[in-house]
Amino acid sequence: MSLIDVDVRNEYRSLLHDITKDFYIPLLSQATEYRRAVGFFSSTVLCQISDGIAALAKNDGKIKIVASPHLSDDDIKAIRKGYELRDIVKKAVMREMREPSDAFAEKRLNLLANLIAEGILDIKIAFTESGSAMGMYHEKLGIISDSNGNAVVFSGSMNESANALTANYEVVDVWCSWKGEEQNERVKFKKAAFSSIWNDTEPNVKIIYFPELKQEIIDRYRRTSSVDYGEALRNELEQPIPTLLTSRRRGAAIPTDVKLHEYQLDAINAWEEKGFRGIFDMATGTGKTYTGLGAIVRLCEVTQNKLAVFVVCPFQHLVEQWVEDIERFNIKPIIGYSASPQKDWLKRLENAIRDQKLKIKGREFFCFVCTNATFSTAKVQTMLEKLRGNAMLLVDEAHNFGAARLSRLMSECYNYRLALSATIDRHNDESGTRNLYDYFGEKCIEYPLERAIEEKKLTRYKYYPIITTLNDNESRLYTELTIEIGKCLVKGNDGRTTLSEKGKRIALKRARLVAGIEDKLTKLRDCIQPYVNDTHLLVYCGATTVLQDNRDRSETSDDDIRQIDAVTRLLGNSLNMRVSQFTSKEDITEREVLKREFAAGDNLQALIAIKCLDEGVNIPAIKTAFILASTTNPKEYIQRRGRVLRLYKGKEYAVIYDFIALPRPLDEVSSITDEQLNRELSLIKNELARAEEFARIAMNMGEAERVIGKIKEAYSINDYAITYEEEFDYGD
Numbered sequence: 001m002s003l004i005d006v007d008v009r010n011e012y013r014s015l016l017h018d019i020t021k022d023f024y025i026p027l028l029s030q031a032t033e034y035r036r037a038v039g040f041f042s043s044t045v046l047c048q049i050s051d052g053i054a055a056l057a058k059n060d061g062k063i064k065i066v067a068s069p070h071l072s073d074d075d076i077k078a079i080r081k082g083y084e085l086r087d088i089v090k091k092a093v094m095r096e097m098r099e100p101s102d103a104f105a106e107k108r109l110n111l112l113a114n115l116i117a118e119g120i121l122d123i124k125i126a127f128t129e130s131g132s133a134m135g136m137y138h139e140k141l142g143i144i145s146d147s148n149g150n151a152v153v154f155s156g157s158m159n160e161s162a163n164a165l166t167a168n169y170e171v172v173d174v175w176c177s178w179k180g181e182e183q184n185e186r187v188k189f190k191k192a193a194f195s196s197i198w199n200d201t202e203p204n205v206k207i208i209y210f211p212e213l214k215q216e217i218i219d220r221y222r223r224t225s226s227v228d229y230g231e232a233l234r235n236e237l238e239q240p241i242p243t244l245l246t247s248r249r250r251g252a253a254i255p256t257d258v259k260l261h262e263y264q265l266d267a268i269n270a271w272e273e274k275g276f277r278g279i280f281d282m283a284t285g286t287g288k289t290y291t292g293l294g295a296i297v298r299l300c301e302v303t304q305n306k307l308a309v310f311v312v313c314p315f316q317h318l319v320e321q322w323v324e325d326i327e328r329f330n331i332k333p334i335i336g337y338s339a340s341p342q343k344d345w346l347k348r349l350e351n352a353i354r355d356q357k358l359k360i361k362g363r364e365f366f367c368f369v370c371t372n373a374t375f376s377t378a379k380v381q382t383m384l385e386k387l388r389g390n391a392m393l394l395v396d397e398a399h400n401f402g403a404a405r406l407s408r409l410m411s412e413c414y415n416y417r418l419a420l421s422a423t424i425d426r427h428n429d430e431s432g433t434r435n436l437y438d439y440f441g442e443k444c445i446e447y448p449l450e451r452a453i454e455e456k457k458l459t460r461y462k463y464y465p466i467i468t469t470l471n472d473n474e475s476r477l478y479t480e481l482t483i484e485i486g487k488c489l490v491k492g493n494d495g496r497t498t499l500s501e502k503g504k505r506i507a508l509k510r511a512r513l514v515a516g517i518e519d520k521l522t523k524l525r526d527c528i529q530p531y532v533n534d535t536h537l538l539v540y541c542g543a544t545t546v547l548q549d550n551r552d553r554s555e556t557s558d559d560d561i562r563q564i565d566a567v568t569r570l571l572g573n574s575l576n577m578r579v580s581q582f583t584s585k586e587d588i589t590e591r592e593v594l595k596r597e598f599a600a601g602d603n604l605q606a607l608i609a610i611k612c613l614d615e616g617v618n619i620p621a622i623k624t625a626f627i628l629a630s631t632t633n634p635k636e637y638i639q640r641r642g643r644v645l646r647l648y649k650g651k652e653y654a655v656i657y658d659f660i661a662l663p664r665p666l667d668e669v670s671s672i673t674d675e676q677l678n679r680e681l682s683l684i685k686n687e688l689a690r691a692e693e694f695a696r697i698a699m700n701m702g703e704a705e706r707v708i709g710k711i712k713e714a715y716s717i718n719d720y721a722i723t724y725e726e727e728f729d730y731g732d
């Protein structure tokens with residue numbers, strides 16, 4: 001067994017060579033040790049490190065990997081402020097570990113996890129440190145050695161990443177210890193350098209060793225308790241790896257393991273018939289993303305890949321979800337937002353627009369995915385003004401683009417347009433809704449929630465409206481704020497009554513008062529008692545406080561606590577349940593850990609959350625939801641319900657407890673004055689509008705409607721469909 005037996009080139013270029021089959025596998029088949037130093041650490045890096053190592057594992061070889069954490073600007077700031085270095089680096093590394101993108105990647109990561117478990121592979125994290133400055137350890141170095149002391153050293157621009165091996169034009173330089181003294185000296189120098197780094201004796205390079213990182217890789221990616229290395233190697237040799245040319249020639253494509261449903265294909269066909277403009281109005285959980293990507297594939301076929309695609313969505317975590325799916329469709333996107341793993345994304349975008357404008361062969365297609373905030377920046381908009389070829393704008397959660405600050409971005413430079421939303425019509429904003437239809441066009445599909453449930457794309461549900469009431473102090477504050485709102489009504493030139501800016505602030509204060517009433521906690525304690533030993537529970541709170549006493553005040557103080565904290569104390573301390581908060585304070589990595597623990601159910605029974613159901617966070621394991629957050633906005637409560645109804649193994653149906661806020665107990669309504677009744681009706685009708693919508697298709701519709709009927713009877717509301725009385729809704 002000797003490396004000398006392998007025909008080794010002095011240079012490999014990804015445009016000309018299959019680097020895995022021409023370089024890695026032949027050499028590692030003869031090797032007993034593989035040492036590798038790379039740039040950024042990520043799950044993609046882990047996947048690509050597995051190239052050829054099944055061959056090495058058959059020889060009982062050893063592997064040592066050094067990688068650098070991807071430190072964000074916030075990470076650097078935290079380190080400079082004196083925060084614990086190890087904790088920050090650990091979070092940065094964990095943040096880059098994502099689920100495998102396909103079955104082949106899953107097998108590769110399973111192989112790697114088993115190698116770690118068997119003690120064959122070891123990983124350390126490195127970064128540069130000079131005085132107060134920190135940076136990424138960026139050397140790309142590899143050393144392959146055999147049992148006879150022969151060694152091959154390679155170095156160059158290539159990272160261990162899928163993009164490097166399949167999409168970029170990369171060059172790798174190679175030196176062999178047996179090819180003359182000059183090359184042998186180079187090999188010796190690189191071997192000594194790697195040893196210094198690995199042993200943490202290299203000046204200005206800091207090594208941090210994380211045993212828990214290896215355990216995390218094992219826990220996350222290990223699918224089998226052992227691996228047949230011979231079979232793994234055969235699978236790798238049989239797996240076609242696209243080169244730069246074949247990848248670009250092929251363009252966007254639907255993955256072989258994805259079959260679009262008939263309704264998704266009908267939507268794409270309708271979009272094409274309408275000139276590639278339109279709206280996909282689809283309930284949450286019915287496959288809007290894949291339908292949108294299928295539309296991109298169709299347009300790529302029609303334009304022969306001469307197309308610029310812009311995918312825009314509201315939140316960073318949604319961008320990351322889109323990136324994972326986009327890459328499955330054979331597209332390597334430019335990723336634009338503040339914490340993007342592509343630090344040079346602005347330059348990439350500029351180059352892509354230039355190449356398309358110049359019609360450079362093989363570069364007339366590109367995809368840019370970003371947040372609403374990034375898309376609206378002056379830098380990005382200035383670049384987009386230079387677009388000249390075919391361009392498609394795909395907006396996720398497109399109802400947001402009806403707002404004035406975003407509607408100005410709906411430029412005529414995009415000749416192809418697609419809006420995705422479960423709630424495209426904007427609540428109390430006819431002008432914004434009309435702008436969306438005028439720009440994107442007609443609906444190509446309406447796939448409502450009831451159809452999704454009937455066709456088993458979403459699960460059935462039971463709905464329990466829980467009546468809660470304001471206490472004396474809350475009722476007094478509500479009355480005072482309502483009177484103040486009445487003083488802030490102004491008539492516009494069109495005759496419509498609107499609120500002044502002061503009135504909007506007061507209305508928001510009143511909405512938060514209602515969302516955080518104390519009785520919701522009391523009723524929650526009663527409702528959750530039967531579930532104290534259950535799992536997969538979600539308590540959804542409003543971004544509000546709970547008044548802790550009855551002092552005469554209209555502002556919250558330090559004595560008040562956030563509703564989410566009050567719920568955490570109730571469940572975690574009083575009821576001894578295993579709970580965790582799920583908010584914007586938890587970073588992406590922490591959220592993923594919480595979602596896994598929540599799905600497993602062993603260590604975590606309940607998530608206590610704010611906003612996650614509004615932000616598109618996917619937690620399909622939720623079986624029982626207690627919704628304390630009050631909203632009269634259909635966009636919000638329809639999306640919240642849809643996210644609770646996602647399918648999950650063992651989930652026959654979901655249960656929703658909706659905490660309805662009323663100004664007073666029902667048995668007191670008959671004694672109030674007409675003036676009091678008029679002040680309270682707007683709140684009553686808004687709460688009933690949500691309750692009736694939820695009850696309409698619930699499994700226990702009759703039971704829910706009996707509760708709704710009691711409220712209507714107490715307030716002498718006629719038995720007709722409730723509409724939205726209050727014109728000024730400000731959410732939680």
